[in-house]
Amino acid sequence: MKRIYFDNAATTPISEEVIEFMSDLMRSHYGNPSSIHKEGREARTIIETARKKIANLIGASIGEIFFTSGGTEANNMVLQCAVRDLGVKRIITSSIEHHCVLHTLDAMEKETNVKVEFVDIDGKGKVSLAHLEALISEDAEKTLVSLMHCNNEIGTMIDLEKVSEMCVEHNVYFHSDTVQTMGYYPINVDETKISFLAGAAHKFHGPKGVGFIYINGENLVKPIINGGSQERNMRAGTENIYGIAGMAKALEMSYGNLETTREHTLGLRNYLKNQMVEYFEDIQFNGDHEGDFHFKTLTVSFPSSPKSEMLLLNLDIIGICASGGSACSSGAEKGSHVLEKIQADPDRKSIRFSFSKYNTKEEVDFLIEKLKTIVQVKEAVS
Ligand SMILES: Cc1ncc(COP(=O)(O)O)c(C=O)c1O
Numbered sequence: 001m002k003r004i005y006f007d008n009a010a011t012t013p014i015s016e017e018v019i020e021f022m023s024d025l026m027r028s029h030y031g032n033p034s035s036i037h038k039e040g041r042e043a044r045t046i047i048e049t050a051r052k053k054i055a056n057l058i059g060a061s062i063g064e065i066f067f068t069s070g071g072t073e074a075n076n077m078v079l080q081c082a083v084r085d086l087g088v089k090r091i092i093t094s095s096i097e098h099h100c101v102l103h104t105l106d107a108m109e110k111e112t113n114v115k116v117e118f119v120d121i122d123g124k125g126k127v128s129l130a131h132l133e134a135l136i137s138e139d140a141e142k143t144l145v146s147l148m149h150c151n152n153e154i155g156t157m158i159d160l161e162k163v164s165e166m167c168v169e170h171n172v173y174f175h176s177d178t179v180q181t182m183g184y185y186p187i188n189v190d191e192t193k194i195s196f197l198a199g200a201a202h203k204f205h206g207p208k209g210v211g212f213i214y215i216n217g218e219n220l221v222k223p224i225i226n227g228g229s230q231e232r233n234m235r236a237g238t239e240n241i242y243g244i245a246g247m248a249k250a251l252e253m254s255y256g257n258l259e260t261t262r263e264h265t266l267g268l269r270n271y272l273k274n275q276m277v278e279y280f281e282d283i284q285f286n287g288d289h290e291g292d293f294h295f296k297t298l299t300v301s302f303p304s305s306p307k308s309e310m311l312l313l314n315l316d317i318i319g320i321c322a323s324g325g326s327a328c329s330s331g332a333e334k335g336s337h338v339l340e341k342i343q344a345d346p347d348r349k350s351i352r353f354s355f356s357k358y359n360t361k362e363e364v365d366f367l368i369e370k371l372k373t374i375v376q377v378k379e380a381v382s
Pocket of ligand 1: 009010069070071072073075098100148150151152177179180200201209211
C-alpha cells in the first residue's frame with residue numbers, strides 16, 4: 001500500500017540528491033577532519049565548504065556558524081550560553097515554544113538566577129508585540145528575547161523583522177528558533193539583526209541528527225560540550241561530516257527552489273483547507289490560518305465524536321501520516337501544551353497536516369475521500 005506523508009513539520013524525507021551526495025562522500029571520505037594528513041584535510045574541506053554555503057545562504061560570516069546535533073542542541077546552547085557567558089538575567093519567551101526551549105528554561109530557572117517571563121499570546125498563538133515592547137522597555141537587567149519564528153504545532157509565525165527592530169531599539173539580545181522556517185523563508189542576518197538562530201537539517205529534506213546555530217559575531221560565548229578543539233573550540237567531538245555536508249546541500253536546494261516550493265505547498269494546503277470546509281461539518285482551523293501562517297502547515301480541528309478520537313490511528317491504517325494533539329483539560333492525560341495555551345477546546349481533536357514539495361493534489365483528494373468515510377460529512381453533500 002502506498003503511504004502518504006503529510007507530516008513534514010515533524011520531519012521531511014531526505015531528497016534523493018542529498019542521499020546521493022552523502023553516500024558518495026561516505027564512500028570516498030573517511031578521514032578525521034582534525035587529522036593533518038591528506039584524508040583529514042579533505043574531510044576538513046568538506047566541513048568548511050558546508051559552513052561557507054550555509055553562511056552565504058543566510059547572510060552570515062563563516063565564523064558565525066557552528067554545527068550541532070540538531071535544533072534541540074542549538075536552542076539549549078543559546079539559552080545556556082546567554083546566561084552563563086553574556087550575563088543575561090532575564091529571558092522573555094512565549095508559553096508555546098518547543099519543549100527544547102521551555103524545558104531548558106525550566107531547568108535553568110532552578111539552577112541559575114535567571115528570571116523567565118512570558119509574553120502574552122492570543123487564541124491564534126500570535127505574540128502580542130505591544131506586550132513584548134512593554135516587557136523589553138522595562139528598565140530591567142540584561143535581557144534575551146527567545147521567540148520561535150514559526151510554531152511547529154499550529155504554524156503561526158512572528159514578524160522576525162519587527163521583533164528584531166524592537167530588540168535592537170531596546171538593546172536586548174534576540175534569539176529565534178527558526179527550525180520550522182529555515183529553508184522555507186528567506187532569512188538574512190545581515191539585514192535583520194538577530195543574535196542567535198537555530199536550524200535542523202531534517203526539516204528541509206536533509207539528514208537527521210545534524211543542525212546548526214548562528215551566533216552573531218559580537219556575542220562571545222563558550223562551549224557547552226567540552227573536549228577537543230572542533231568547531232573552533234565551540235563544540236567538541238569528531239564532526240558529523242556527512243550530515244553537515246548533506247545539510248548544506250539540502251539548504252542550498254531549498255533556497256534554490258524557494259518560490260516553486262512555496263507555490264506548490266501553499267496550493268496543497270489551501271486546497272485541503274477549502275475541501276475540508278466544503279465537505280465536513282463544523283471544521284475549524286488552529287493558529288493564524290488566514291494571517292501569518294507557515295505555508296506548509298494546516299492544523300484542522302474536528303468536532304468531538306467517537307470517530308474523531310481515533311482519527312489519527314484510522315488515517316495511519318489507511319496509509320496517511322499526520323500528527324495529532326488535543327488540549328488537555330483533566331491533566332490526567334498529557335495533552336499539547338500549545339493547544340492548551342491557546343485555549344483550544346479540549347473536546348475537539350486537532351490534526352496537523354504538513355506538506356512538502358513531494359506531495360500532490362491527488363494525495364489530498366485521497367485524504368478527503370478517506371475522511372468522508374470517517375468524519376461527519378455535511379448534510380448537503382452526504
Ligand atoms: C520549532 C522546533 N524547534 C526545535 C525542534 C527540535 O529540533 P531537533 O529535532 O532537530 O532537535 C523542532 C523539531 O521538532 C521544532 O519543530
